[in-house]
Amino acid sequence: MQKWLDKYHTLLRTVLFAVFLLNGIFYIPRQSITADEGDHYNYAVRFVKGHPEKTRPFDDASAMPVSAINTVPRITQQLLHPDLHRNDYGTGDIINGRYVTLLISLFIGFYVYRWSKDLYGKRAALLSLFLFVFCPNISAHASLVTTDAYSALFTIAPLYHYWRYCKERSLKQFIFFSVTLAIAQLSKQSLTFLYPVFILLFLFRIFYISQKLITLKKVILNFLLILAIQLLILNIGFQFNHTGMPLNHYNFRSSFFNSIQKNSFFLKSIPIPIPAPYVYGLDLTKNIDEIGPGHPESSPKIFLLGESRAGKGFWNYYFISLLFKTPISLLIAFFLSLFLICRKKARRWCDDELFLLFPIFFFLVYFDFFYDSQVGLRHILLIFPLVHVFCGIIVKELVYSRRNLFLISLLTCYSLFSFYYFFPHLLPYTNELITDKKTAYKILGAANLDYNQATKDLVGYLNKNPEAHYAPEKPGAGKFIISINDLLGLDQKKDYTWLRNNFKPVDHLVFTYLIFDISDDELINKKLSAK
Secondary structure, eight states: HHHHHHHHHHHHHHHHHHHHHHHHHHGGGGGGOOOOTTHHHHHHHHTTOOOOOOOOOSSSSTGGGGGGGGGHHHHHEEEEEEHHOOOOOOOOHHHHHHHHHHHHHHHHHHHHHHHHHHHHHHHHHHHHHHHHHHHHHHHHTTSSSSHHHHHHHHHHHHHHHHHHHHHHHHHHHHHHHHHHHHHHHTTTTGGGHHHHHHHHHHHHHHIIIIOOTTOOOHHHHHHHHHHHHHHHHHHHTTTTTTOBBBGGGGGSSSHHHHHHHHHHGGGGSSSSSHHHHHHHHHHHHHHHHHHHHTTTTTTOEEETTTTTSSOOOOHHHHHHHHHHHHHHHHHHHHHHHHHHHHTHHHHHHHHHHHHHHHHHHHHHHHHSSSSOOOOOOGGGGGHHHHHHHTTTTTHHHHHHOOHHHHHHHHHHHHHHHHHHTTTTOOOOOOTTTTTTTGGGGGOGGGGOSSSSSHHHHHHHHHOOOOOOEEEOSSSEEEEEEEHHHHHTTTTSSSSSSHHHOOOOEEEETTEEEEEEEHHHHHHHHOOOOOO
């Protein structure tokens, strides 16, 4: 088995990348335009036309310059056909733009494979790449016009290059690290927190590992170099829009940034060498977080374990989401890897696995305890590639035996089954801890299951089943279908309490819509009158 893996290593690696690409190509046209894709693409179009300003407080808050690359298909078509006009409200352009995200997402797999190979060897790299390719959460978002897949790429990329720099002390790796960290700031607002992640990693290595090779002069030179690269790329990325505008000229919406502005004293009149749209993006996302879920212009109420909330998030939202939306095989592999790493001497794993584990737990703690805009697992999608790399340690640390090879084979086969059971409906993926998929809405609900991705499936179902109707707001008998978000009343536009509290779904449509079959007798028994 081992010799076979080594002999056909290149072929297996190529096949895995090809499968990822083919899955995405099959997946893309089958997903309706999701809740946020229109906002991201709209900003991208304005950005390409030279307007990077954040003019829409709620729609533009998380939109970033990186989405401009999703307009490449339309730009190409427009250059080839100058008179091209479409009347589909941008649907065709968004669908075509998804293929760009898919191609860029291949680089996530490249970093997963390369880092695992460097740490644990070629065979381990194949396992890590396999876990990446058949990760339903990665594949679900790696083919959308949003910034979630880009956040995963530009989290693992600077971490990998920083790890390589710490190993090699090469200027090339430091430049790669600095550039990818800067591009991360053009990809997702939450990646601003990569700065404290790297500062803490640096300080930990200084005080725990006591690297005598690091001098104060070297630290200062590195800091100046990375600062220059960050400012240059950030300003180029936002087209130097209002760079140098002093703090007292900003009109902030969030209490946090207003407080900074108020207490800056003489510093508020000093020009800031950062483009204004970047600063406003931070302010707008912070404002949305301060408002919390349930605001009519921001986001629906959040839902977890049978409870919906507005204004304040759940402290365990992402822990629970991970528990039920992560493949069982990956959960087993991760906790087995933690067990194996605990057997190593602390100084050994601090040299390597610290770069994987610390960011994972940092973002989990931040998003669970200090972040209220909890609208689906996609916000922590960035930790999955790090988990995939880390799980490669299984191949390196486990003694090669028939039993262990059988265990690894079983995990990989189970991953395939779990993935393709849902494919191509990957956005509402839940693992086997939820045995009855009709009841998944009672545990997760909201964007973890319903991201508006199945509208086409709803239309197709209603066309094929003329006896079925979309559920009415008032009690009635018949065959009804309804989205999970509507049933739970998360957007607070319609009230389906009569249906939610009195009846159970008899089936589901692509794990997103619930189907009810209600008779007149059932209405009478529930003391409900038909409309």
